[in-house]
Amino acid sequence: MTTFDDREKGYESKYALDQEQEFKAIARRxxxxxxxxxxxxxxSTDSAEQYAAAVVRADFEQPGEEDVFRKVAGDFKGSGLTVSEGELxxxxxxxxxxxxxxxxxxx
Structure with missing residues (x-):
């Protein structure tokens, strides 16, 4: 194996690790x-945990974070809270x- 091949594998491994970490970070966010x-x-505490899980699941509806934004913004509106787009x-x-x-x- 050449040095170039080793370097390429190293970049591929780093890219895969970066993508995995970003996925975990966004799920945690x-x-x-x-x-x-x-x-x-x-x-309540139990309801909060269930709601947080629902927000995590909402991110799988489509690429990007707009699905999460829409869910939380819609839920705020549905509960009568006013939270600006900028604040969210x-x-x-x-x-x-x-x-x-x-x-x-x-x-």
């Missing part, structure tokens, strides 16, 4: 977002950063 939203809606997107970004740091730290 979605769970944290669900727990945050559940708290704002005044859900800002919280999503904040939690994504926290989740990425946690994944990198091995938490």
């Amino acid at each position: 979605n769970k944290m977002l669900g727990l945050w939203a559940a708290e704002k809606m005044g859900l 997107r800002s919280k999503m970004d904040e939690l994504a950063s926290i989740a990425r740091e946690q994944i990198r730290a091995g938490e």
Whole structure:
């Protein structure tokens, strides 16, 4: 095997690891977002865990994060809470950063 082949395999392995970590970070972000939203809606602890799981599942509806945004925004509206699009997107970004740091730290 040549040095070029070794380097290519190394890049492929790093790419696969990066993708796996990003997937885990986004799933963690979605769970944290669900727990945050559940708290704002005044859900019980058990209901909050179930809601957070539903937010994680919502991310599998289509590529990107719009499905998660729509779910949480719609649930806020349905519960009579007014949360601006900017506030929700800002919280999503904040939690994504926290989740990425946690994944990198091995938490």
